[in-house]
Amino acid sequence: MQELIQKQRRFFDSGATLPVSFRIKQLKQLKKAIRTHEGLLYEAIAADFRKSKFETYATELGLLYHEIDVAIDKVSQWARRRRVPSNLLNFPAKSYLRPEPLGVSLVIGAWNYPYLLSLGPVIGAMAAGCTVILKPSELPSQTSAAMATMISVSFAEEYVAVVEGGVPETTQLLEQRFDKIFFTGSTKVGKIIYQAAAKNLTPVTLELGGKSPAFVTADCNLKITVKRLVWGKFLNAGQTCISPDYVLVDRKIEKQFLEQCVKEIEKEQFSLEHGNISQIINDRNLQRLRQLIDPGKVVHGGKVDAANRYIEPTLLAGIDFEDTIMQEEIFGPLLPVIAYDNLDEAIGKVKTLEKPLSCYVFTRSARIKKQVMDGISFGGGMINDAVMHITNSHLPFGGVGASGIGAYHGKTGFDTFSHQKGVIEKKNWLELPLKYFPHTPRKLWWIQRFFKF
Ligand code: NAD
Numbered sequence: 001m002q003e004l005i006q007k008q009r010r011f012f013d014s015g016a017t018l019p020v021s022f023r024i025k026q027l028k029q030l031k032k033a034i035r036t037h038e039g040l041l042y043e044a045i046a047a048d049f050r051k052s053k054f055e056t057y058a059t060e061l062g063l064l065y066h067e068i069d070v071a072i073d074k075v076s077q078w079a080r081r082r083r084v085p086s087n088l089l090n091f092p093a094k095s096y097l098r099p100e101p102l103g104v105s106l107v108i109g110a111w112n113y114p115y116l117l118s119l120g121p122v123i124g125a126m127a128a129g130c131t132v133i134l135k136p137s138e139l140p141s142q143t144s145a146a147m148a149t150m151i152s153v154s155f156a157e158e159y160v161a162v163v164e165g166g167v168p169e170t171t172q173l174l175e176q177r178f179d180k181i182f183f184t185g186s187t188k189v190g191k192i193i194y195q196a197a198a199k200n201l202t203p204v205t206l207e208l209g210g211k212s213p214a215f216v217t218a219d220c221n222l223k224i225t226v227k228r229l230v231w232g233k234f235l236n237a238g239q240t241c242i243s244p245d246y247v248l249v250d251r252k253i254e255k256q257f258l259e260q261c262v263k264e265i266e267k268e269q270f271s272l273e274h275g276n277i278s279q280i281i282n283d284r285n286l287q288r289l290r291q292l293i294d295p296g297k298v299v300h301g302g303k304v305d306a307a308n309r310y311i312e313p314t315l316l317a318g319i320d321f322e323d324t325i326m327q328e329e330i331f332g333p334l335l336p337v338i339a340y341d342n343l344d345e346a347i348g349k350v351k352t353l354e355k356p357l358s359c360y361v362f363t364r365s366a367r368i369k370k371q372v373m374d375g376i377s378f379g380g381g382m383i384n385d386a387v388m389h390i391t392n393s394h395l396p397f398g399g400v401g402a403s404g405i406g407a408y409h410g411k412t413g414f415d416t417f418s419h420q421k422g423v424i425e426k427k428n429w430l431e432l433p434l435k436y437f438p439h440t441p442r443k444l445w446w447i448q449r450f451f452k453f
Pocket of ligand 1: 108109110111112113117135136137138165166167170171184185186187188189190192206207208209210240241242329331357398399404
């Protein structure tokens with residue numbers, strides 16, 4: 001590992017990654033590499049947790065292609081030196097922001113969208129002119145191996161390399177000095193990463209999780225609300241960081257809401273055979289989720305097929321914040337529904353919890369939209385839909401508080417792997433005497449005025 005990092009450092013220090021033409025060429029190479037290996041990538045993810053080709057394209061590869069295209073199209077603009085106003089104290093001068101790549105970066109991926117969450121940050125790093133060591137999650141072992149193969153045949157290891165492994169390998173990697181660490185995963189491990197990075201004052205981006213609420217108010221369009229919520233919740237069997245973790249529904253429409261949910265779940269005919277739901281990633285998570293199903297509160301679903309690592313899309317009602325299912329991020333196909341009588345109180349309760357990665361509100365009321373969107377601190381969210389905000393590369397994607405530090409996607413991804421170097425170029429045709437000795441009251445009077453401009 002040390003040798004690999006040294007190689008990357010030498011390559012970075014050579015300045016090879018600096019020309020924008022190099023970055024564009026490599027981004028095109030990444031796109032080509034994914035295209036060439038699409039078959040392998042589909043096979044690997046199906047073997048790991050039976051994710052279908054449709055879902056893999058729609059939620060991973062399609063987004064990666066889009067992000068690469070945006071970066072290829074815009075990187076010259078992003079990397080350009082940008083003029084900013086100068087202040088009067090520096091007159092006469094020009095001021096610039098000069099983005100520079102941070103250097104040798106480490107990207108640690110999560111398992112639930114293994115391609116998107118591993119290669120997505122790599123796009124930002126490449127656009128910014130960094131070198132990358134990628135450590136995909138070890139849980140979907142086939143996808144990790146597929147990415148290692150794809151990257152090793154497509155890039156020189158001094159530029160982009162994959163290191164496979166679990167906790168021991170990641171711990172070893174974290175003992176090295178990087179110029180940037182980008183981590184996607186749980187809040188618990190995020191704290192370990194942050195501590196390791198602190199030793200070298202390495203800047204981090206932490207893309208973490210949390211319990212993302214969805215508010216459903218009495219005036220919502222119930223049919224569309226349920227359709228979008230059910231899709232967002234059971235996508236990838238609920239193993240989505242921005243999945244609506246739980247629903248807060250106005251008690252006045254709770255009954256209709258639950259009935260409509262059952263109808264929608266039945267209509268969708270979720271099954272591994274139909275390819276519209278994935279397996280639970282491993283037995284440990286299956287057992288963890290099984291424990292969260294309180295049989296007395298199941299409105300629909302609840303069956304667990306351990307042999308196939310499959311859990312039926314499950315709807316639970318009569319839930320309150322004290323229930324076990326409300327104590328941790330669910331990360332599975334279980335949807336607890338909490339009825340509220342007073343929206344202010346429901347919002348107040350959510351505000352006492354850790355800041356979520358996402359928040360959703362389904363309503364027609366402009367007042368309620370504002371109340372929820374302004375009243376709660378969260379990473380990113382939607383009004384009248386769920387999950388889809390991740391597809392807009394104009395929006396920074398990231399959490400706040402316990403759900404993360406920093407963001408990426410589109411230009412934000414470039415910025416995440418860059419340092420904005422601020423530079424002033426001074427002219428020589430004038431030298432004001434103000435800052436020089438003797439420090440007279442008159443000079444002070446002038447300086448006080450100058451600070452205003
Ligand atoms: P995880 O934290 O268990 O693992 C993430 C990565 O950290 C893996 O590559 C793993 O090998 C490594 N890791 C695990 N334990 C480690 C340790 N002790 N020391 C060093 N490295 C270690 O997370 P996960 O199970 O892969 O993903 C699920 C979590 O990630 C959920 O909380 C989910 O919300 C979150 N998530 C967030 C986003 C986001 O974009 N914000 C996306 C997907 C998942």
